Amino acid sequence: MMNLNVTIDQNSGFCFGVVYAIEMAEDILEEHGHLYCLGDIVHNDEEVKRLQAKGLEIISHDDLLNIRDANVLIRAHGEPPSTYQLAIENNLTLVDASCPVVLKLQNRIKNSYDKGDQIYIYGKHGHAEVVGLLGQTNDDAVVFQELEELDVASLPKRITLYSQTTKSTDNFYNIKDQLTAAGIEVNANDTICRQVSNRDKELRDFARKFDKIVFVSGTKSSNGKVLYNICKENNPNTYFVSNKSELDIQWFTPKDSIGICGATSTPMWLMEEVRDELHSF
Incomplete structure (x- = not known):
């Protein structure tokens, strides 16, 4: 030894958003024995396997097109408006376990977009949360993972900056400072989950x-x-x-x-x- x-x-x-989603899933599985979940409920294969054994069925957005009259869980990452519209068309009951922090961010981005702001989102390309955020802007916002992806010289003179909720706080403020130093007026919204x-x-x-x-x-x-x-x-x-x-x-x-x-x-x-x-x- x-x-x-x-x-x-x-x-x-688990952060509280994930706890909330899993508790909702477990309650429904205990009652009905089956529940569709749009994407992995959490980015952990072992936990997904545990819930699949209880009756959770992971589906893709393509799968969702052909599912009707069923319960579907929206995980903590949130979803774009198009998912809610499809649910209406297919008579789906959405069990919305979107994290409250993510929902608040979606609302802020939508309000900015409706005002005509030039929106930039510091986040991971293709990440489920980012897809939901982009959806608030009809996919017009610019997503970047690294500042080097942007041609700073051609950026608008004023931008509104948001962040995926799980990004680094230090990196977010470094990006803001570099953009400001380049002469860009940055309306920075620190939307990172504390x-x-x-x-x-x-x-x-x-x-x-x-x-x-x-x-x-x-x-x-x-x-x-x-x-x-x-x-x-x-x-x-x-x-x-x-x-x-x-x-x-x-x-x-x-x-x-x-x-x-x-x-x-x-x-x-x-x-x-x-x-x-x-x-x-």
Whole structure:
């Protein structure tokens, strides 16, 4: 036995928006035994498998075109107006688990668009939340992941800047400062979820406390990639796993102190499984 000293970060795991969506799904599955979900309910394969075993059926937007007279869950990322219109046409009952933070952002973007603002969104191309945000502008807004994607010299002299809710706060303000320095008037709207952004500092402190860090996340999670890199920067002995089977005993030495943490899409039960596996080494 290696006698590893293992601690789970109690601030890691599901954000309230994901908790809300999963609780809604579980309630309906308990009552009806089946529920369609538009896209992965959370970017974590292990949690998706758990809910699929209860009767959750993941569908795509293409699938949705051919489904009628059914219940369909909208996950925390939110959806564009076109999805709600299709639901009316196909007599679908939408179980709307859109995160309140995302819904508020959608409304702000729509109001800006209706006023004629030139809208730029700092976010990941093709991300479900960003697709929903773009939909508020009839896809007229400009989405960019890096400032280098924009030809700053040809930008309008005044723009309205928003952010996907899970992006880095520091990066958002760096972008605003660089655009301002280039002579552009930026109406910056900090729409980043503080429950997510505050994890940056919390994880920096957490990662430094241990010999090794095991970061647990689904490979599809954008937030997971960001937070894993934060851990790695603050503790080079950080390892990424999606589940307990990916742990390698060779990463550890006897009596190591190990911190376990994860993304906002990582369930606590999965981190507990990783902890128990480490205790068995």
